[in-house]
Amino acid sequence: MKEILIKVSWLKEHTKGFVLVLTLPLILEVILSVSSVAMAIISKNLIDAAENKDKALLITYVGLFIGSIIIQLVLDGILLYIRTHNTELISNKLRENLLMRVNEKQWGKLSRYHSGDISTRMTSDIGNITSILVNTIPDIVSLAASLIASFFALLLLKPSLAMIAFILGPISLILSRLYARKLKKFNANIQNSESSCRSFLQEAIQNITIIKTFCLEQFINGEFKKLQDKKYRFVMGRGRMTIVSNSALSISYWVGYAIAFAWGAVGIFNGSETFGALTAFIQLINKVQGPFTGLAYSLPQLISSSTSIERIMELENLEKEIKLDEIADFTSVGIRFENVSFFYEENKYIVNDASLQIEEGETVALIGPSGKGKTTLIRLIMGLLKPNSGTIYVGDKEKEFQICASTRKLISYVPQGNTLFSGTIIENIRMGCEEASKDEVIEALRSACAWDFIKDLKNGIYTTIGERGIGLSEGQAQRIAIARAIIHKTPILLLDEATSALDAQTEIQVLNNIQNLDYKPTCIIITHRNTALKICDRVITLETEGIVEIGNLNYQASNEETG
Ligand SMILES: Nc1ncnc2c1ncn2[C@@H]1O[C@H](COP(=O)(O)OP(=O)(O)OP(=O)(O)O)[C@@H](O)[C@H]1O
Ligand SMILES: [Mg+2]
Structure with a gap:
């Protein structure tokens, strides 16, 4: 029960702006349900008037009958329109909000x-x-309205029949409780296997060249089939369970229907009931039994779809990044590590109690064997990862800020x-500076040594590039990425093997240009190549010995070529 309340309050919280658009269809559903019950009464009176050859009354009821059909058609149309509108509106908004929240997470x-x-x-x-909000909840309201209106109408016409219908109805609801629990499990499995299929597909498409070069087509298809088959089994399991529970629910529905039919038939035989009454009984008993059966489907649906709420809540509950309100606008910034330790896995330190100072405007090379933690260090400076202990600061002589998202x-x-x-290309560069x-843009491309090849392209900076730079060579893509960073004009510039695909001459040229930028950023350049070290003020080495030691960041003041 507590679980349900948490989800209800989640829904309330996330639909604050939509109260009006979500309430309107509920009101219309109630009107529609009441008008369809009214139609049952009208049809009874219409048949009675025909039997009694009362022409004036007959015309009145035919008019009312047609009128209520028109009302229902119009309301159906409006409701369909609102459902379509609400589905798009709410799902788009929920997605936008989630994307924003996900971006705020660590x-x-x-x-x-x-x-x-x-x-x-x-x-x-x-x-x-979205479907819960736009379809299931209005359906439940409509069914409940239909149930109440039909019950009272039947109570007015034939109290005993109303009671029978009311006793039979809850049987379906009791059955539905058993169904709900199992359905929830199936839905969780279906959503998880949907995630696996999609993740697999995404990777297979991204790595299509690897699949082709290693002739992995059959293997990949086989693996994908396994995942799809697993999902198929869960979906079919849910399908089978739904069929069984539907049949069980239908039994109570048909029993009610048969009783109403028999009751009316016997009444007509005895002369105690009219044909009109029989029509009304059958319609009304449908409307009492129907909602019970409908609720028996919708309520478990509601409970089981809460799996999706849980999956979204899980993402939303991830730890948020820390943001400070005010970060001074520095023109020049240094970086200071104070006893910083970090590990991904318990006790497998990437840095252990490391202290280090990178001065304002300094260009530092960060070198070390592959897998030692160079990129990790950059992630720590970016505040993408948090040190397990110690602190990293950025700032100048007067003011320092602890590293965080801001x-x-x-x-x-x-x-x-x-x-x-x-x-x-220009859209990519402007990600660094919108205005x-x-x-x-051309100036930044010149600094990144990219202008020479871009100016020769037919569409120049308006050349369209594909996903992940398809259509460019790796070195060209790297230079565009460097131009994007240069135009951002920040006091710190971090290059993680950003020139690895360039020839030595171009690499030196790019790095020289960066050093001569008018805003003089503090630079950390990760590289495996010695050529780049020549232009750096200092080289910091991440130690090669596997054992992690205190002061793992062993830096050497050096302008010499190392390695
Ligand atoms: N998300 C992660 N979870 C767990 N371990 C990780 C994660 N990312 C990296 N590692 C591990 O941390 C170590 C350092 O990785 P990192 O990417 O920082 O190395 P690197 O020095 O940049 O290597 P390279 O020169 O190959 O780019 C590696 O041993 C790697 O296996
Ligand atoms: Mg790396």
């Missing part, structure tokens, strides 16, 4: 989820939640690997 926590899993939660699970505005970063977005003029 990268370290978030990176434990597969991107395919997160996108399933954002699409399929949000779809389920200090990121002082940092530009060129990550390892291809990080371009699909779109034009940059065309001239400024």
Whole structure:
């Protein structure tokens, strides 16, 4: 029960802005249900008037009958329109909010989820939640209204029949409780296997060249089939259970129907009931039994779809990044590590009690064997990861700030690997500075030694590049990523093997240009190549000996070539 209340309050919290659009269909559903019950009474009176050859009354009831059909048609149309509108409105808003919240989470926590899993939660699970709000809840209201109106109408016409229907009805609800628990389990399994399928598919498409080069087509298809088959089994399991429970629910429905039919038939035989009454009984008993059966389907649906709420809550409950309100606008910034320790896995230190000072405007090379923790160090400076102990500061002689999400505005970063977005070159560069003029974009491209090849492209900076820089060479993509960081004009610039695909001459040229930038950023350059070390003020080595020691960050003041 407590669990249900938590989810209800989650729904309330997330639908604050939609109270009006969600209430309107509920009111219309109630009107529709009452009018359909009224139709049963009208049809009874219509048949009675026909039997009694009362022409005036007959015309009146035919008019009312047609009128209520029109009302129902119009309301059905409006409701369909509102449902479509609400589905889009609410699912878009929930998705936008979730994307925003996900972006506020700590990268370290978030990176434990597969991107395919997160996108399933954002699409399929949000779809389920929207459906609860837009379809299931209005259906429940409509059924409840229909039930109450029909029960009172039947009570007015034939109290004994109303009682029978009312006693038979709850049988379906009791059955539905058993159904709900199992359904919830099936739905959780279906959503999880949907996540696995999507994650697998996403990776298979991203790595299509590897699949082709290693001739893995059959293997990949086989693995994908296994995942899809697993999902198929869960979906069919749910299907089978639904069929069994539907049949059980239908029995109580048909029993009620048969009783009403027999009652009316016997009444007509005895002359105690009219044909009109028989029509009304059958319609009304349907409307009392129907809602019970409908509720018996909808309530478990509501409970089981709460799996989707749980999956979204799980993402929302991840730890948030710390943000400070005010970070001074520095022109020049140094970085200071104070007894910093960090590990991904307990006691497998990447840095252990490391202290280090990088001065304002200094260019530092960070070197060390692969897998020693260079990128991790950059992530710590970016505040993407939190030290397990110790503190990292950025600032100048007068003021320092502890690293957090807000200090990121002082940092530009060129990550390892291809990080371009699909779109034009200029769109990619403007991600670094939205309002940059065309001239400024070209200037940044010149500094990154990218202008020479871009100016020869048919569409220049308006050339469209594909996902992850498809259409460019790796070295070209790297230079565009560097230009994006340069135009960001921040006091710190972090380059994580950002020039690894460039020839030595171009690499030196790019790094020289960076050193000569008018805003003189403090630079950390991660590199495996010695050429770059020449232009650095200092080289910091991450130790090669596997054992982690205190002061693992062993830095050597050196302008010499090392390694
Ligand atoms: N998200 C993670 N969870 C657990 N361990 C990780 C994670 N990311 C990296 N590691 C481990 O941390 C160590 C340091 O990784 P990191 O990427 O910082 O190395 P690197 O020095 O940048 O290597 P390279 O030169 O190959 O880029 C590696 O042993 C790696 O296996
Ligand atoms: Mg790395």
